[in-house]
Amino acid sequence: MAAGSIVVDFPSMGAALCFPNLESLLRDSASGFLSAVSAAPAPGAADLTNFHRVFSRVLSTYSDPPLEVVWFFSALSFHDRPDDLRSLLQLLSAFAASSPGAAKPLALLAPVVSELFHSDKPRRETEAVVEAVLSYISICSSRPAPSSTEGTTADAVRLLPAFGDLVKVWSVRHSRERCPFQVLFPLAGDEARRELMKEGCSVDYLAGVVLVEAFLLRLCLKVQNATGVPRSELQKELKIWAVSSIPVFQSHQFFGVLLNMLLNSPLPVYSLVESFLICGN
Template identity: 90%
Template sequence: MAAGSIVVDFPSMGAALCFPSLESLLRDSASGFLAAVSAAPAPGAADLTNFHRVFSRVLSGYPDPPLEAVWFFSALTFHDRPDDLRSLLQLLSAFAASSPGAAKPLALLAPVVSELFHSDKTRRETEALVEAVLSYISICCSRPAASSTDGASADAGTLLPAFGELVKVWSVRHSRDRCPFQVLFPLAGEEARRELMKEGCSVEYLAGVVMAEAFLLRLCLKVQNATGVPRSELQKELTIWSVSSIPVFQNKQFFGVLLNMLLNSPLPVYSLLSADDEILVRDVLYDSLILVDYSFINNGGAVDQADSSLLPIYLSRLVITLDAVNEARRKGDQGRAMSFINAFSTSSVPSYLIKWATCQAGFGAFSKPIANTPQALLKWLVDLEDKGIKVFGDNGSWIKGRIIYDEVKNGYGNRMIHSDADLFFIDKPSGGEVMTKGSENGEAEAMETTGNAFMAAAQSMKVVANGIRKRKGCGNEDAAAVKFVKYKVEDSSVKDYLSAANGMSSGSEVENPQSDDEMEESD
């Protein structure tokens, strides 16, 4: 970001004002914008001419303009032509053309995704614009990673403290009563919004949130457009689309945001889908995030300083696997539960977590978990917390307290886990009966309760809001003119999945007539 003072002219005031930094200019301009909009006799009637002149000059002084300045200028332009989302997308993509990395161009799209969510356009037009956004995202994600002169990532920047004021500017059209972050990031979920409100949030994280919102919005539109399609067939088609799209984005922040959405069920789609449809989308995400070991996440279990960001992702995968297993069991689908357990046990997650813990404590300091099942691995990690290894950060003591509470509540106490055999079960060919070594009824029930207890405890793992800037009104609620290239499936693990799922697609209306067909042709 720019340093030093900024002098700007305000012709109507007959004076030139000096601002000590871009930060102060943005704060004062955002305050003036909100005051002008509030005082206007009608929506869109505010006179913003001075702001246009000022920020046109400010932006012209940057070869790669700061995200916050671009957001404010685009808000001025959009205020003059409300609902012209095609022009807004073109404007933001033009400003991002000179950016060396992918994060800032993606982060800039947040207002477009928000406006699409709040838009009253026809479904066809909305779908076309969402497809354009996803195509643009795929272009940005295909860029080679850029580095600055000191070797750091070109996307390693953080948002200015004035970012919150820019959020207010973009949210004022839709609500002045709700938290601005809820308005601008309607599909992000409470966890992601808390992270965005922190001082010094990274541009990369904002980009991941925007990608996850666009991805989830497209899934919701596909569900809305699939009236009359059998649920089982619809789930298969949506899963194929999801599994094909995730590796195109190949973004760890995006993957982590999707995981956190599942950790905090229900998904933030209540204004778009019914409760039954929300369950359908959640099942699609379970299949997409658990059953496929994506190469951009799978690092072969290597553990080093550069991969430290993978720890929260792998812990989240562990937790949502338990969630998915328990939900499948509640529905009586033991085959699906076993699929999740097998996929997790053979994935890179157990080896990574074991190696990570070994690096923390030293080789040979403790025995390895008795199995690679999610139940066994989570119990092992909780035991490590008791031995002083900080696995779950500030949430460790709460998790252990919750597990003890669940043990007492269910009347099992210290009987919950007796031996290694209690953590294994065999799904009979009929798919109906679960068998364990030992007593057939009591131990099976104990094993089920163990999984539920660990899942319930770990599911509520949330980032402690240290350093969060509290903002007024922020509670815990929860044929296009722009055309980009088609998606392209690169990930070999996805091709394996699609090969195994051959014949699952029925060609129903859930498939987009342009991009989805093109994606299939590209395979």
Template identity: 85%
Template structure:
């Protein structure tokens, strides 16, 4: 018998089978499960007794069972009592109580999110279950900040090649001839699904996908439940919730996946929301991802300057800020466009990308962008790409095409590089800064130097100080270990103060403090 082989007895069949590896056991078991379910005379009537027995033994053999084994066993259990999502959540969480990984407990929740999406339960019950999932995610996320080297190495674990077969097992109840990955991951785009399909995809990435889907599902449910609420009031409530939630999760992969969703419009919520509601949610995400600098991104980026994942995150932030500015301009909302420009220009994104390019090309061997605005920085990086520096990877043609389209659409021409700065112009007679839409030909003739000076002056004048806002440098220890499985709740006054100051498009791009830990919230209630 080959090393690493697995012998499995099937007493009811009076035989035993030898599998060359755990991988082959998973593949054959998944194939047998799908065959049994397909041949069953009615839904839920398949005899899965042998599979239960085998995987009970497999799970008992591991102090920390593989994700794929837990997924298969939980699929067997859920098949016997479909619809009992609370029991499924409890089962999945029980298997990770001793896991050193911070990502694995989150990654295991993917079937729960999928079943909630496809569920026909009453809205109130669905919302309660989503809150329970978010509560569990918040506890796992606070734990993620305290794990040591063992947890870090476990988070680098890769999904087995048989992961795709497990996706089929979990999606069979809702497949309807669709791609199994589309069924199991309904709230992410095609690009994210392709990443999940790649051999060697990390458990950490899957965890980020799960958090992003849970976050987006809760946003959609909030919109569905807001019938009759004025649009402006709803948008303010949603962005306060979003800004308060993001630092609770402290998940870079989740943050990057949200950015990816915004780059590949529309958001994958078409089966949950109307087109107008999708625009509302997109605007909320623009506010949450652009106007606030989060310490869990900035602090790690400062340490891991060479980390490619941080580079892609910062490039994505640049692109969505560029898109958000163009959308605001198209609606005639120059104040909102200026708030995005100001937040971006005072963030650490420009300095990070400039330092990255300098390391690639060499110090003093390239000129810096004329300004720290999104338009100027994006044009600068495109020029570097044309000179041979790999910046955007396989998105290069797409980025250049979008930039060219914006150039023609907005009439920037050869002056596109400083179009952001031209949102500001200087009133020489009054000697003050004036904000203007600049639509006439005479106004567009203002020279670059004057516009740049006015941009910097106006950006400085727009900085505000609000109660509850503080710089990350002065923060105390933000991480806390949750000791109770309490209901997920976000009521962060600092986020409310922040958006009160930003309501008129006058955001300074300042950072908001992280919301309270679960323990702190329970003490204050």
């Protein structure tokens, strides 16, 4: 996080505002974003020009910008081009190019996985983006874990307290009444969401949750495509796919989150998967 105060210009307001730190800038910007979206006459009609200008400048001051800054800027871009999930994936991956290790690039993917879950696009189009996400996960997971001079890994960085405000920004398109964490992390278990709500949650843990959600989302799509396939054959196919896919992720947080969800059944997707299994027979 950049030290000292942050001064940003709002040309349309003819004023420059001073924020004591990045945290206050993020909180105020998230609040302004939500107000602008709520007051807009139609979905996607909010004028977010000033936010674009401000965060373009903020991003330019970092060689490896904080996750929360990237999430806010990408939310602005996605608001202009809603449902363009490939562009969103490309934007988030571009900002992660300079990040050491795998945790942050993977954690950044949470909005993409969430939007895929809520998407009403044709199944084939959704599957194509899911496969692109899994390919990107495979590439990132092969990165070696970086170490710092203090003996801690770069992946151990903590989320900013304003993280919860950014969750609200990304969940507002789908629900303003449900818990924002439930909207943005629809396939995570309750315990995983409670951990994410804690101040100081690690980026590494967030990455593990994203991996589990991507894994479960692909599992659901495979079940959807198995209409008419005998249960025993489908179970065998899914087992082979799961066993071959899990080692690719190479994340102890992934294994920890998934194991915890299995021990606290039913899984968030259990009823969904079960309904498709029943329909397929």
